Amino acid sequence: MRKVGFILHPGYSPMSLAVSTVFELANLQADEPVYDVRMLSAKGGPVRTSVGFEVMTAPFAGETLDLLVVGGSMEDATPEVIAFVRTAPQFARRIAAPCVGALVLAEAGLLDGRRATTHWMYARDMAKRYPRVKVEEDRIFIADGPIWTSAGMTAGIDLALALVEEDLGLVAARQVARKLVVYHRRSGGQSQFSTLLELEPKSDRMQAVLTYAKRNLADRLSVEDLAERAHLSPRQFSRAFQSETGQTPAKAIEHLRLEAARTLMENTAHPIDVVAQQTGFADRDRMRRAFLRAYGQPPGTVRRAAYRHGASDRIEA
Template identity: 50%
Template sequence: MRRLDLLIFPDFQILDATGPIAAFEIAARYAPGAYDLHVVAAEPGPVRSSSGVALLAEGLEDAPLDTVMVSGGDGTRAAQAPSVLPWLKAASARARRTASVCSGAYLLAEAGLLEGRRATTHWSRSADFARRYPGVRLEPDRIFTRDGPVGEGEIWTSAGITAGIDLSLAMIADDLGQETARRVAQQLVVYHRRPGGQSQFSALLEIGGQGGRFAALIDWMRERLAEPLGVERLADQAGMSPRHFARAFHAETGMTPAKAVERLRLEVARERVEGSSEPIDVLARSSGFGDPERMRRAFVRAFGQPPQALRRAARA
């Protein structure tokens, strides 16, 4: 039996906790005895979520663990209490794998567990997270990441809220096989493997924000995606030197100007790939990629699939 401790705290996001709980509970129906689930907190007893609904938690123990998972929510910063971070670090050392849902990645980072490792978090927190923890290899468009040696000391992180279910399904597949994970997904009425990345949900607001320093520039870029958008041109539009602009843009958004341009082009190209019958080569030119092969490589990096596969899935 695999013991899983799910850490919560005042003002946690309830679906960050109940989504994984439901996935592992259903997996245990198909594989009785597979999981031993425990909800834990700094203080045992009812813990109030940001919705006002409370979960009953056990206290922090030094029990043998298979998995320790941290929920996210508005309370993550307050949860960085003296009793929590040392327990989390010690629990991670005992566990086969450590995981976070949404902004729970902040707790993993504060405990020093993400330094030099790949991670993700909710798209709206990505820029802030990148500024706070520059030593973490943040991958802001991923639904979830898995880093570390298989079977020992793995770190799993996931994007916002429902992505905790995606992460849990991947863990279940790892533990019990793809068929069990597929059956759990069917029972939950969710994707077994969700296509795409976070940018399909965020609409790339994380790049410029709605009132950020470069919001007007981002809007200007969106209107000119088919044109060359090198750093010199963007810097000129922003009224800055190229070097200063590149540094300031990265500090503000958590990504380079070139990456931001690619993400904006991907946003537009994906919408048209899935919503129209426009030829792929025409789409590649009009969205600024220039040629279909360059666009295909960008799609595979961002969404895990080429444009044609996403079009087929959308039509299906």
């Protein structure tokens, strides 16, 4: 049985506990339990989470573990936690840190010379504080040798699913993802950002227009088309849209198309012409110009970079 230890310290985010559910469900669907999951802390006993309730833990023992998980906390890790994590490579085959747990690994020196990621809100601070860490702030998760790090919140589930896949295979990981009602195989190289979230329309009317546009990117999606969906005149729609999102309709649609095209370029083998047609760019030249404006790279370069990340992040091509 694979022993998995979760380090908890005061201020631990309950969201980080969701990672343990991936291993719980892997056990439930297996013929016999595969993972022995335990909660650990410096002294054992109850540990207060960031929202106030407590979780019972066992004290650090330095026993052999298949996986040690250092979750995110709203408070700095204690010297005892840092010291324990620093010795983890001696007794843990793999070490994972969702969200700001990566800062604990960095403080312990485990990320020196390695690629790593964390929640986008803390990535630049992490890069500044720990210059020996190769921080990649726009990644869902990264595995550099035995060290795994992920972005914040639900990205920890993506990391855990990838670990289960490494242990038990793709079918088992997909079954766990289905039970969690999440999309399996959100790639480690995928962006942490979402165009729809960044636009943040204030009204249901504009949200509905953007949702419609995202589902119909191959269509023309002119201002007139979108205004009709919003039951406004084109002039009224353009004013209202820019007021709510800070962008013109044309620019917002281009960003949605870019996001969709980049996802297809990174996660499929579709020819560039096909990707351009499916995302509404009409032809590869127009899509290429948009990629250069947004990313400073043509689509082919983005695809090759994703392939390199996929190999090192252990993502299925």
